[in-house]
Amino acid sequence: MTEFQEKLVKQHEDSMHRELESLVATADKTDAEICKKDFEGFKKLFHRFLQHKGPAVEWARINRPPEDSIQPYEKIKLRGLPDDIAACLNKLAVVKLNGGLGTSMGCKGPKSLISVRNENTFLDLTVQQIEHLNKAFNANVPLVLMNSFNTDEETKKILQKYKHHRVTIHTFNQSRYPRINKESLLPIAKTMQVNGENVEAWYPPGHGDIYTSFYNSGLLDKLIAEGKEYIFVSNIDNLGATVDLFILHHLMSQPADRRSEFVMEVTDKTRADVKGGTLIQYDNHLRLLEIAQVPKAHVDEFKSVTKFKIFNTNNLWISLPAIKRLHEKNAMDLEIIVNPKTLDGGLNVIQLETAVGAAIKSFDNVLGVNVPRSRFLPVKTSSDLLLVMSNLYSLDNGSLTMSRLREFPSTPHVKLGSSFTKVQQFLARFENIPDMLELDHLTVSGDVTFGKNVSLKGTVIIIANHGDRIDIPAGAMLENKIVSGNLRILDH
Numbered sequence: 001m002t003e004f005q006e007k008l009v010k011q012h013e014d015s016m017h018r019e020l021e022s023l024v025a026t027a028d029k030t031d032a033e034i035c036k037k038d039f040e041g042f043k044k045l046f047h048r049f050l051q052h053k054g055p056a057v058e059w060a061r062i063n064r065p066p067e068d069s070i071q072p073y074e075k076i077k078l079r080g081l082p083d084d085i086a087a088c089l090n091k092l093a094v095v096k097l098n099g100g101l102g103t104s105m106g107c108k109g110p111k112s113l114i115s116v117r118n119e120n121t122f123l124d125l126t127v128q129q130i131e132h133l134n135k136a137f138n139a140n141v142p143l144v145l146m147n148s149f150n151t152d153e154e155t156k157k158i159l160q161k162y163k164h165h166r167v168t169i170h171t172f173n174q175s176r177y178p179r180i181n182k183e184s185l186l187p188i189a190k191t192m193q194v195n196g197e198n199v200e201a202w203y204p205p206g207h208g209d210i211y212t213s214f215y216n217s218g219l220l221d222k223l224i225a226e227g228k229e230y231i232f233v234s235n236i237d238n239l240g241a242t243v244d245l246f247i248l249h250h251l252m253s254q255p256a257d258r259r260s261e262f263v264m265e266v267t268d269k270t271r272a273d274v275k276g277g278t279l280i281q282y283d284n285h286l287r288l289l290e291i292a293q294v295p296k297a298h299v300d301e302f303k304s305v306t307k308f309k310i311f312n313t314n315n316l317w318i319s320l321p322a323i324k325r326l327h328e329k330n331a332m333d334l335e336i337i338v339n340p341k342t343l344d345g346g347l348n349v350i351q352l353e354t355a356v357g358a359a360i361k362s363f364d365n366v367l368g369v370n371v372p373r374s375r376f377l378p379v380k381t382s383s384d385l386l387l388v389m390s391n392l393y394s395l396d397n398g399s400l401t402m403s404r405l406r407e408f409p410s411t412p413h414v415k416l417g418s419s420f421t422k423v424q425q426f427l428a429r430f431e432n433i434p435d436m437l438e439l440d441h442l443t444v445s446g447d448v449t450f451g452k453n454v455s456l457k458g459t460v461i462i463i464a465n466h467g468d469r470i471d472i473p474a475g476a477m478l479e480n481k482i483v484s485g486n487l488r489i490l491d492h
Contacts, residue, residue, distance in 0.1 A: 009050045012050055012185050013047060016185070017043065020178075023189055023191065024036060026191040032192075037216050041209070042175070042177045042352075046352065049336050049352050057294070061282060061283065062281075062289070063281040065281045065286055069279075070266065071370065073372060076250045081245055081249055085245055086137040087252075088252045089140075089243075091229040092228065092229070093143075094126075095144045095145075095146060095210070095233045096234060097210070097234070099146060100148075100150075100151070100236075105382060106421060106425070107423055109151075109154050110147075110154055110155055112155065116388055122237055122239070122379075123236065127398070128397055129242050130167045131165050134166045134167060135166055142167070142169070142170060142228075144223075146173075148174050149173065149176045149202065172219050174213045175209050175212065176203075176204065177202065177203055179343075179349040179350070179351050180349060180352075182349055182350050187201065188200075188347065188349060200343050205353050206337060208354025208355045210233065211332055211356075212327065214323070215324065220323060221324070223320060229320055230319055230320060232248075232315070233356060234314060234315045235314055237379045238378045239400050240374050240377035240378075241376075244375070247263065251317055259365060261322035261365055261366065262317070262322070262367075263367045263368075264288070264312055264315075264316055264360055265375060266313060266371070267371050267375065267376050269305050269308065269311045273311045274303035276311030278302075278310060279310065286360055287361045288312060288361075289302070289308075292337050310370060313371065315371070316356060319363070332359050333362060334354035335355075336353070337354060338350055338352060338353075373411070377400065382416050382420045382422070382423060385426065386430075387436075388400060390435075391403060391435055392412070413442070414439075415443045416442075417444055417445035430450045435455040438456075439456045440459055442460050443461045443462070444462045448464050448470045448471075449470075451471065451474030451475070452474040454474070454478070456478055458480035459480050460478045460479075462484075463482075463483070469486060470484075470487045471487055
């Protein structure tokens with residue numbers, strides 16, 4: 001850095017610190033303490049953002065991970081399970097990332113409260129899974145929800161209904177960071193309030209914030225005191241992320257000095273996953289490479305299924321004592337993701353984020369496990385929702401498994417058009433969910449509705465052009481068909 005640049009960085013930091021102090025002064029006493037803790041983390045992130053202006057990675061230094069650093073799931077499964085798996089379960093806590101809203105699917109409130117199967121929400125299914133584990137093995141696996149300021153209040157109201165379930169539920173809040181003006185690099189917030197005009201001034205800083213906010217909440221120490229050794233972390237909208245007893249046993253059966261402190265579940269990349277983060281070897285460490293860190297000239301190479309064959313499912317097994325050690329030494333160096341946004345009024349802002357998986361390079365004895373695709377079943381869109389609501393999956397104690405009646409294990413490729421984006425629109429267009437057991441590919445575009453007991457097989461493409469409408473009649477069986485034009489079915 002030149003002397004001029006150093007002065008500029010110092011100036012930006014001083015201005016930022018003054019603004020943050022002014023903001024804290026607008027909060028009441030209890031909030032002020034929380035805000036101060038949040039802002040400590042933000043200051044560190046902002047400092048690093050100002051220091052690092054170059055590319056996050058040097059492409060020439062990237063190598064494929066060594067063979068033994070990513071183990072096939074089958075190899076881990078071959079070891080079987082001990083008689084007393086409950087002893088392993090009692091050292092585990094399950095953490096679900098619950099900071100997201102359902103806005104991308106047209107829903108208000110936390111995404112975890114959207115109904116996905118038989119009136120069960122993501123949260124219901126999670127509670128059922130863990131309660132089943134606790135009952136089946138007479139264990140005590142707690143559920144921990146990492147909420148954000150967007151989801152905390154509504155989630156806590158809903159938690160009342162699980163009081164009599166056999167699962168202890170803890171919550172903690174991830175930090176609240178200020179969005180900063182792209183030009184001035186200063187917060188756009190005027191007060192600490194999160195309402196009215198100020199709503200857009202704040203953001204939860206990505207799931208990499210889990211380490212700091214978990215530690216600050218006191219829950220990390222509480223779980224360690226209760227004898228917990230590992231957390232299993234996953235996104236609450238990944239319905240495939242259930243507690244896997246074989247991976248758990250693998251972790252617990254290693255000698256104490258060679259125990260993996262961090263295990264990342266990866267799975268084979270398909271054309272649909274080209275943007276997913278991948279594991280690389282970089283400076284003799286296993287490291288997560290996200291698409292946001294890839295220099296523009298190499299994006300196509302990053303998306304290649306031949307060079308980077310696996311991607312991160314964000315199902316992670318992490319040692320609790322290791323999180324405590326690294327946090328207290330300030331030794332976790334997570335790459336910064338600079339996320340540019342344009343607000344409703346046209347103002348350009350940036351939010352500084354980090355990813356939970358990026359911490360892999362800071363832990364000891366890290367490992368990737370190449371798991372079956374069934375452990376990655378995220379519901380991000382109504383197309384995903386159609387799959388999990390269909391007869392492709394059966395529901396058993398909160399877990400979704402591919403139906404035995406489906407002859408091949410791959411999931412159909414489903415693309416629903418913009419008329420299906422919002423959950424309510426989507427539900428209104430199906431009298432009931434079609435039979436999809438033999439479906440390979442479905443594309444639907446335009447104003448299309450489905451009657452009762454429709455069956456879809458092979459490749460089905462339904463396109464209603466602008467101004468047309470297609471009503472698929474009740475009981476229709478479409479196999480390897482393209483449907484276009486105009487078809488109205490009205491009650492007489």
